Amino acid sequence: MNAKASSRNDLYLILGFIVAVALGPIIMTPFGGYPDLLQKFAIFGIFAIGFNILFGLTGYLSFGHAAFLGAGSYAAVWCFKLVGMNVLPAIISAMIVGGLFSALIGFVSLRRSGIYFSILTLAFAQMCYNLAYSVLGQPGMNLTNGETGLQLKLDDPRYFGESASESGTIPPTSMFGIEMKQIHEFDLFGMTVQVSNGYFVCALFVILAFYVSMRIFRSPFGMMLRAVKTNQNRMSYTGLNTRPYALAAFVISGMYAGLAGGLMSAMDPLAGAERMQWTASGEVVLMTILGGAGTLIGPIIGAGVIKYLENIFSSFNDQVMTGFFDFLPDWLGSAMVWITSPFVGEGWHLTLGVIFMLIVIFLPGGLMEGFARIGRLFRGSRKRGEGAADAPRVPAE
Amino acid sequence: MDQILLQILNGLDKGSAYALIALGLTLIFGTLGVVNFAHGALFMLGAFCTVSLNKLLTMEQVVLDETRMTAWGTPMEIRTPFVEAWFGEFGTTLVEYAVPLSILVAIPVMLLVGVTMERGLIKHFYKRPHAEQILVTFGLAIVLQEIIKAWFGANPIPQSEPDALGGMLDFGAAIGMTEGTITYPAWRLVYFLFAGVVITGVFCFLQFTTFGMVVRAGMADRETVGLLGINIDKRFTFMFGLAAVVAGLAGVMYTPILSPDYHLGMDFLVLSFVVVVVGGMGSLGGAVMAGFLLGILQSFTAMKRPAIFPDAADRTVGEDILNVWYTILEYLPGIDQIIIYLAAVVVLLVRPRGLMGRKGVMET
Numbered sequence: 001m002n003a004k005a006s007s008r009n010d011l012y013l014i015l016g017f018i019v020a021v022a023l024g025p026i027i028m029t030p031f032g033g034y035p036d037l038l039q040k041f042a043i044f045g046i047f048a049i050g051f052n053i054l055f056g057l058t059g060y061l062s063f064g065h066a067a068f069l070g071a072g073s074y075a076a077v078w079c080f081k082l083v084g085m086n087v088l089p090a091i092i093s094a095m096i097v098g099g100l101f102s103a104l105i106g107f108v109s110l111r112r113s114g115i116y117f118s119i120l121t122l123a124f125a126q127m128c129y130n131l132a133y134s135v136l137g138q139p140g141m142n143l144t145n146g147e148t149g150l151q152l153k154l155d156d157p158r159y160f161g162e163s164a165s166e167s168g169t170i171p172p173t174s175m176f177g178i179e180m181k182q183i184h185e186f187d188l189f190g191m192t193v194q195v196s197n198g199y200f201v202c203a204l205f206v207i208l209a210f211y212v213s214m215r216i217f218r219s220p221f222g223m224m225l226r227a228v229k230t231n232q233n234r235m236s237y238t239g240l241n242t243r244p245y246a247l248a249a250f251v252i253s254g255m256y257a258g259l260a261g262g263l264m265s266a267m268d269p270l271a272g273a274e275r276m277q278w279t280a281s282g283e284v285v286l287m288t289i290l291g292g293a294g295t296l297i298g299p300i301i302g303a304g305v306i307k308y309l310e311n312i313f314s315s316f317n318d319q320v321m322t323g324f325f326d327f328l329p330d331w332l333g334s335a336m337v338w339i340t341s342p343f344v345g346e347g348w349h350l351t352l353g354v355i356f357m358l359i360v361i362f363l364p365g366g367l368m369e370g371f372a373r374i375g376r377l378f379r380g381s382r383k384r385g386e387g388a389a390d391a392p393r394v395p396a397e
Numbered sequence: 398m399d400q401i402l403l404q405i406l407n408g409l410d411k412g413s414a415y416a417l418i419a420l421g422l423t424l425i426f427g428t429l430g431v432v433n434f435a436h437g438a439l440f441m442l443g444a445f446c447t448v449s450l451n452k453l454l455t456m457e458q459v460v461l462d463e464t465r466m467t468a469w470g471t472p473m474e475i476r477t478p479f480v481e482a483w484f485g486e487f488g489t490t491l492v493e494y495a496v497p498l499s500i501l502v503a504i505p506v507m508l509l510v511g512v513t514m515e516r517g518l519i520k521h522f523y524k525r526p527h528a529e530q531i532l533v534t535f536g537l538a539i540v541l542q543e544i545i546k547a548w549f550g551a552n553p554i555p556q557s558e559p560d561a562l563g564g565m566l567d568f569g570a571a572i573g574m575t576e577g578t579i580t581y582p583a584w585r586l587v588y589f590l591f592a593g594v595v596i597t598g599v600f601c602f603l604q605f606t607t608f609g610m611v612v613r614a615g616m617a618d619r620e621t622v623g624l625l626g627i628n629i630d631k632r633f634t635f636m637f638g639l640a641a642v643v644a645g646l647a648g649v650m651y652t653p654i655l656s657p658d659y660h661l662g663m664d665f666l667v668l669s670f671v672v673v674v675v676g677g678m679g680s681l682g683g684a685v686m687a688g689f690l691l692g693i694l695q696s697f698t699a700m701k702r703p704a705i706f707p708d709a710a711d712r713t714v715g716e717d718i719l720n721v722w723y724t725i726l727e728y729l730p731g732i733d734q735i736i737i738y739l740a741a742v743v744v745l746l747v748r749p750r751g752l753m754g755r756k757g758v759m760e761t
Contacts, residue, residue, distance in 0.1 A: 061528040063535075108742055111749060114527050115432045116678070119670045120745070126667045127738035135731030278663060282535060289532065342547040350547060353539030360533045361518075364525070 010214060013296070017210055021203045025195045026188060032311075035183055035196035036267075040307045042202035043263045046209045048287040048299035050256020053213055054249050055285070056294035057222060059229035061118045063281050064105065064125030068254040070132060070276030072098040072261025074143070077150045077271045084161025085171045087180060087201065087266040091259060098258015099251050101128070106250035110243055113232065125281055133273040149272030173266050175201060180267055198267045205263060206300075209256060214296055216252070225249050257284075279349075286356050292368030301367055306352070313351055316344035400719060403579050404696045410585040410654060412692020413592035414440075417647035418669040419676065419684035420596060421640035427616045427679050428633045431519055432527075434534040437666025438541040439507065439641045443648025444657035445545055446506055447499040448554050454480055454492050494559045496653055503645045511641025515634050538663065546659040553656035558584040563653075588650050595646055596685055599639070603681075612636055671741045677754025687752055691737050699733035700726060 020027075024038055051065050072094035079090035109120040137146025144150055152170050165171040173180045180198035187193070216222045227235055228242050235242045265271055274280070283306070291302025325333040343351045363370055418440055425433045457476040465473040480488035491498065518537065522530045557563070566583040603609035615622045615629040622629050648657070655661070672691055676683030702723040707716060726732065744751065 055528075059528065061531060063531075108745060111745060115531065116674070118528075118531050119432070119674060120741075123667055123671050123674075123738055123741060127735050130734040131731075135734050138730050141730070278667065282539070285532065285535075342544075347543065347547055349539060350543035353536050353543055357533060357536035357540060360529055360536060361521070364529055 006218075010218065014207075014211060014214065017297070018207055021207055024203070025199065026193050029191050029193050031308075035194055035199055037307065037311055038199050039196070039202050039263075039267050041304045042199070042206040043260050043267075044284070044287060044303040044307055045206050045300040046202075046263070047257055047260035047284050048291065048303040049206075049209050049213045050253040050260070051284045052253075052288050052293060052295075052299040053216060053225075053256065054253040055288055056299075057217070057225035057229060058246050058249050060110075060113065060246060060250070061285070062109075062121040062250070062253075063118050063278065063285065064109075064121035064123075064128075065253065065257050065284050066278070066280035067105070067125040067128035067276050068098040068102050068257035069261040069264070069280065069284075070128065070271070070273065071101045072258030073265040073271040073275060074132070074150055074261075075258070076262040076265035077152070077269055078143075080152055080158075080173065080265070080269050081156040082159060084158045085173050086161065087173050087175050087262075090173075090266055091205075091262040094262025094265070095255045095258045098261065099255040102251050102254020102257070103247070106247050106254070110246050110250060122278060122281070125276060126278060129273055129276040129278075132276055137273075144271075144273060146273070149270055151270045173269055201266070202263055205259060209259065210296075210300070217296060221245070221248070283352075286352065286359075288366075289364075290355070290359050290366055292366030295366070295368040298366050298368040305367070309351070309355075310348055313344050314346075314348045317341075320344075399579050400700070403581070404700060405693055406579070406581050406585070407699075408693030408696035409589045409689065410692075411695060412689035413589050414647050414651055414665060414688075415669055415672045415692055416685045416688025417592055417595060418644055418665055419672040419688050420599060420681060421643045422669055422673050423676075423679060423681050423684040424599075424636055424640040424643075426673075427681070428612065428636045429515075429519070429523070431522065431530050431534070433519075433640075434531055434666070435514070435538040435541065436640075436644055436669070437662030437664075438538040439510065439644040439662070440648040440651075440665055441545065441657065441659065441662030442510060442541065443503050443507060443645030444652050444661060445549060445648075446503040446645065447496055447556055447649050447652045448549060448657060450499045450502050451492075451495040451556060454478060454495050458482055496556055496558055496649065499649045500646060503649045504642055507642045507645030508638040510645075511638035512634055514641070515637040519637070538666075542659050542662065549659070551659060553658040555656040556652040558587075558653035562587050584653050588654065591650050592647070595643060599643065600681070602639075608632065668737060671737050673751075675741055675744045675751055677751025680751065680753045680755060683751055683753030691740060694740060695733055695736055698726065698729075698736045702727070 021042070024041070025033065025035075027033075028038060047065070047069060051062070054065075055061055075097035076087075076090040076094040079093045083089050105121065105124045109117055109124065112120060132144040133146060136143040154164050154168075154170055162171060175197075178197050180201065181196060183194050183196045185192055185194050216225075224242075224245050228246055232242055261271075261275070264275075287302035287306050288299045289302070290305060291300065292298030322333065322337050325336045327333075328336060341347070343354075359366065365372075418436060421439070422433060422436050425431060425436070455478045457478050460475045460477075461472040462475050463472050467473050478488065478492055480491050482488070484491065514537070518533065519530070522533055562583055564583055565580045566586060567580050603613055611622065611627055611629070612632050615627075615633065619629055648661075651657075668691075669688075672687045673684055675691065676685070676687030700723065702720075706720070706723075709720075712720065
C-alpha cells in the first residue's frame with residue numbers, strides 16, 4: 001500500500017465520517033434517536049477518541065480520564081457564570097483546564113507504567129472526585145457546590161454577557177446568538193426528524209476531533225507513540241526519552257476529555273461530581289475496548305453502541321419485558337421476564353459489566369476486530385488465495 | 398497526649414481494613430502477578446455474607462394471636478425469628494452474635510469464590526497483557542457489585558455488633574489515665590485485634606509451614622520451584638482463595654462500623670491500591686505497615702479543635718503544638734479526604750519503589 005493510496009483512503013474515510021455525522025439525525029430517527037441522544041453520541045465519541053490516542057497508541061491504560069471530563073465541565077460552567085453564555089469561550093476554557101489537569105496528573109503517574117500507571121490514575125481521579133464532592137464544595141472556597149453540583153444562578157455576574165434574559169430567566173447557552181437547545185423539525189420520507197442546534201456544534205467538534213486524531217495516527221509523532229507501546233525499553237536504549245511523548249499523548253487525550261466535558265456543560269449547563277467517578281472512567285475504557293482500541297473509528301462506534309444500548313436498556317421495565325415475551329407460553333414468558341429483568345432498567349450496569357467481560361475475554365480487539373474477522377471469512381470463502389494479499393489492509397482504521 | 402492517643406486509635410480501625418485488603422492484594426500480586434481489581438468486590442461480598450446470615454437468622458414466623466387486638470381491630474401478629482422459636486434462649490444469642498458468626502460462613506464461601514474466580518477466569522489471563530488482566534477483573538467487579546445491588550437493593554443495610562462487644566470503652570481508664578478522657582467504641586478495638594490476629598495468622602502460615610515455604614519459594618522463583626516437581630499452580634490457587642478469605646473477613650467484621658452497600662468495595666479498593674503503592678508493590682510487610690500508617694495519618698488530618706480548648710495563657714506545651722496543628726488544618730478544610738493520595742504522590746516522587754519495596758520490583 002503506497003503513501004498516495006493511503007492518503008486517498010484517509011480522504012474517503014474522513015468524507016464518509018462527515019457524511020455519517022451529517023446524516024446522523026436522519027439515520028437515527030427510525031431507531032428512536034432524539035437530539036439529546038445524538039449529542040451524547042458525539043460527546044462520548046470525542047471522549048473515546050481522545051482516550052484512544054493515549055490507550056490505543058501508547059498502551060498506557062488510564063483509569064482516571066473521567067477526572068478531566070469533570071474538570072472540563074466545571075470549567076465550562078464557571079465560564080458561563082463569569083464570562084457569558086457563549087459556548088465558545090466555555091469550551092476553550094474546558095479544554096485548557098482539562099489539559100492542565102492531565103499535565104499535572106500525567107507528570108506524576110507517567111513515572112510508572114503498566115499496572116502501576118492504571119492504579120495511580122485511578123487514585124488521582126478518585127482524589128479529584130473527593131475534591132469536587134466535598135473539599136472544594138465547602139463554604140468559603142465553593143468551587144464545585146459539592147453534592148448538589150454546580151448550577152447557573154440568576155445573580156451570576158456574566159461580565160461579558162447579560163446576567164438575565166429579558167424575561168427574567170437565566171439566559172440559555174448559545175453560540176453568537178444561536179441557542180443550543182433550539183430544536184428544528186422537518187419531514188422526510190414520512191417521518192419527523194428533529195435536530196437541535198447543539199447537535200451541529202457537537203458534530204462540528206466531533207469531526208474536528210476525528211480529523212486531528214487521524215492526523216496524529218498518521219504522523220511521525222503517532223509512530224513514536226506506537227513504538228512506546230511496542231517496546232519502550234528498546235526506545236530508551238536507543239537514547240530516546242519516551243516520557244515527553246507519553247506525556248504529550250496524555251495531555252492531548254486529557255484535552256479531548258476536557259472538550260467533551262465542556263460540550264456536555266454547553267448542552268446542559270450544570271456540572272456534578274459524579275461525572276468524575278471511577279464508573280465514568282470505566283465507561284470510556286469500555287467504549288474504546290468495545291469499538292477496538294488502536295483503531296480510528298472503533299472508539300466512536302463503541303461510544304455510539306454503549307450510549308444507544310444504555311438508552312434502550314434503561315427504558316425497559318418489567319411491563320415492557322412482559323409485552324416482549326407475550327408470544328411465549330405463560331410460564332415460559334414469566335420465566336424469561338424473571339431472567340431478563342435484572343439486566344434492564346436499573347440493572348443496565350449489570351448488562352454493561354457482562355458485555356465488558358465478554359468483550360475482554362473473547363474479542364480483545366473489539367468490534368473492529370470482529371468486523372475484520374467476518375470480512376476475512378467472506379473474502380476467504382469467495383476468492384481463496386487473494387485473502388492473504390488483502391490481509392494487511394483489513395484492520396480498517 | 399490523650400488527643401494523640403485517641404487519633405491513633407481512631408486511625409486503627411480504618412487502617413486495619415486497608416491493611417487486610419492490601420495484604421490480600423499483595424498476596425495475589427506476589428504469587429500470580431495479577432492486580433485484582435475485583436478485590437474490593439470480595440471485601441463487599443464478605444460484608445454481604447454477614448447480611449445474608451443475619452437475614453437468615455432473623456427470618457420470622459408470624460403467628461396471629463386471637464386474644465390480643467391491634468388498634469385497628471385485627472388480631473395482633475406476633476413475630477418471632479424461627480431460631481428463637483426453635484432454640485429459645487440460645488437462638489436469641491445466635492441472632493445477637495450474627496456478625497462474629499458470619500466468620501464461620503464467610504471462610505468457606507470466600508474460599509470457594511476465590512478459587513472459582515482463579516480457576517474459572519483469571520487462570521486464562523496469565524499470558525495476556527496486563528491491561529487485559531486489569532480490564533477483566535474490573536468487569537468482574539462491576540458484575541459482582543451489580544448482582545449484589547439487584548439482590549439486596551441499593552441502600553446500606555445496617556448491622557449491629559453483639560451488645561457485649563458494643564458500646565463505648567473507657568480506654569483512658571484502662572491504661573491508667575483520667576477516666577473519660579479517651580472513650581472509644583469497643584467494636585473498633587475488637588476489629589483491630591481481629592485484624593492483628595488474621596495478619597499474624599497469614600504471616601505465620603507463610604513463615605512456619607512447609608506449604609508457606611513452598612509458596613514463598615514460588616514467589617521468588619516460580620520456574621525453579623516448578624522444575625523441582627512441585628505443583629506450584631495449585632498452591633497459588635489456594636493463595637488466591639486465602640486472599641479472598643482475608644478480604645471477606647475484613648468485610649464481615651467491618652459491617653457494624655459501616656453499613657454495607659453495594660459500592661462499598663470500590664471505595665476501599667482505590668484506597669487499598671494507594672496503600673499497596675505506598676507500602677511497596679509485592680511487599681507483604683509494607684502493605685500492612687502502610688495500611689496502618691495511612692489510616693492513622695487520615696485520622697490525624699480529620700481532627701477538629703474541640704469546643705472547650707484552653708486559652709493561650711493556660712496551655713501546656715503539648716496543647717500549644719496541638720493548637721498550631723488545628724490552625725493548619727483550619728486552613729486546609731477537607732484535607733482528610735485527600736491526604737492519602739497526597740502521601741502517595743510524595744512517596745512516589747521521593748521513593749518510587751514504596752516504603753518497603755524490594756529493589757527492582759515494579760520500579761518502572
